Amino acid sequence: MRAKCPVAHDEFMGYSLFKNEDVKFALAHPEIFSNRVSTRHIAVPNGMDQPEHTPFRAINDRYFTPERMQEFEPKIRTEVKSLVEALPRGEDIDIMSEFAKLYAVRIQNAFMGWPACLEQPLIEWMEKNRAATLRRDRQEIEKVALEFDGYIQDLLRLRKEAGAQAPKDITTELLHDLIDLSAISPGEDQRTMTDEELVSLIRNWTVGELSTVSACAGIIVNFLGKNPQEAQRLRENPSETPAAVEEIMRLEDPLVTNRRLTTQDVEVGGRTIPAGSRVTINWTSANRDEDAFEKATEYHPGRNQDNNLVYGAGIHVCPGAPLARLELRILVEELLAATESIEVKTTKNSVYPVVGYSQVVAVFQ
Ligand code: HEM
Numbered sequence: 366m367r368a369k370c371p372v373a374h375d376e377f378m379g380y381s382l383f384k385n386e387d388v389k390f391a392l393a394h395p396e397i398f399s400n401r402v403s404t405r406h407i408a409v410p411n412g413m414d415q416p417e418h419t420p421f422r423a424i425n426d427r428y429f430t431p432e433r434m435q436e437f438e439p440k441i442r443t444e445v446k447s448l449v450e451a452l453p454r455g456e457d458i459d460i461m462s463e464f465a466k467l468y469a470v471r472i473q474n475a476f477m478g479w480p481a482c483l484e485q486p487l488i489e490w491m492e493k494n495r496a497a498t499l500r501r502d503r504q505e506i507e508k509v510a511l512e513f514d515g516y517i518q519d520l521l522r523l524r525k526e527a528g529a530q531a532p533k534d535i536t537t538e539l540l541h542d543l544i545d546l547s548a549i550s551p552g553e554d555q556r557t558m559t560d561e562e563l564v565s566l567i568r569n570w571t572v573g574e575l576s577t578v579s580a581c582a583g584i585i586v587n588f589l590g591k592n593p594q595e596a597q598r599l600r601e602n603p604s605e606t607p608a609a610v611e612e613i614m615r616l617e618d619p620l621v622t623n624r625r626l627t628t629q630d631v632e633v634g635g636r637t638i639p640a641g642s643r644v645t646i647n648w649t650s651a652n653r654d655e656d657a658f659e660k661a662t663e664y665h666p667g668r669n670q671d672n673n674l675v676y677g678a679g680i681h682v683c684p685g686a687p688l689a690r691l692e693l694r695i696l697v698e699e700l701l702a703a704t705e706s707i708e709v710k711t712t713k714n715s716v717y718p719v720v721g722y723s724q725v726v727a728v729f730q
Contacts, residue, residue, distance in 0.1 A: 379643025478534020
């Protein structure tokens with residue numbers, strides 16, 4: 366499609382952008398490529414445009430600073446170490462069902478300050494969400510979203526009732542964090558977020574973690590198993606891990622698409638997209654574009670990653686990227702430190718829009 370029809374139209378996706386350059390153009394013009402693709406629910410901050418997006422985005426960014434990540438690193442390492450130690454040696458294990466979800470949910474719970482009893486319901490929720498998305502079943506997607514809202518509302522209510530005795534964690538912090546709306550709504554200076562805004566923000570963090578990061582676990586184990594020489598190089602040189610993870614993510618992007626809505630007629634890649642059109646940004650394709658990356662389909666961890674769009678770009682660039690990079694680095698480090706070899710026996714691809722693999726059967730020695 367990149368070579369033949371880089372801006373393609375179909376009923377389901379609207380206008381798909383396949384070229385790295387065209388995707389970057391859309392990301393650089395949020396006033397033309399709006400994120401308000403749905404008016405049914407608020408989506409904090411990904412369904413918002415400027416100026417509303419700015420203060421809600423500021424709240425997000427406060428929780429993923431380098432200082433917070435540094436403080437959180439030992440907790441992630443403890444969780445990942447114990448999960449890796451528990452992996453059976455010398456026998457088949459399906460990483461997707463036995464490891465990936467636990468890995469993501471444990472980190473999510475530790476980050477948010479949620480209790481261990483929420484682990485299983487969240488894993489089941491993730492599965493229901495995945496199945497409903499696969500079936501494109503709107504009613505079920507709505508029902509599943511409501512179920513999640515219930516869990517979060519309970520956590521928020523408990524913290525409100527506890528007052529000063531509430532646990533000192535990120536969930537409590539979010540409850541009291543002030544959003545500065547003075548620039549967009551004169552007279553309404555600073556206020557705490559409404560329950561609806563809080564639940565939406567937390568849902569988006571949770572989906573980032575539970576669905577995207579758990580998909581990454583399968584992608585990474587599959588890569589290490591299929592590239593034993595590179596696994597050994599990283600085992601001996603752990604400082605090379607961040608660059609390797611970035612390149613693995615470029616090649617096997619754990620997020621395939623995101624959507625936009627045009628606010629005016631716009632010319633992209635030689636084609637005019639009319640105002641009011643649905644646009645699909647294809648991250649997977651943009652990250653394999655031969656005009657943006659030399660030998661684009663090959664793995665070269667030393668390459669320049671300036672055009673890598675795995676975490677997006679522009680005002681909606683992933684706020685959780687520092688956390689994702691940290692947990693993926695620790696995953697690779699701990700998997701390689703605890704094993705002599707990783708063999709991948711079988712894999713099954715997921716079906717769009719779910720990403721990565723639905724099964725990765727591996728043997729650890
Ligand atoms: C490897 C894992 C991840 C990948 C590949 C990823 C990728 C992305 C991408 C490409 C975007 C931009 C979407 C767009 O422009 O429409 C995005 C946005 C976002 N991501 Fe992530 N993400 C990951 C993990 C996370 C995590 C761990 C969190 C939170 C804990 C998170 C929270 C968000 C939020 C809230 C947005 C919306 C930002 C905005 O609209 O301003 N993501 N992510």
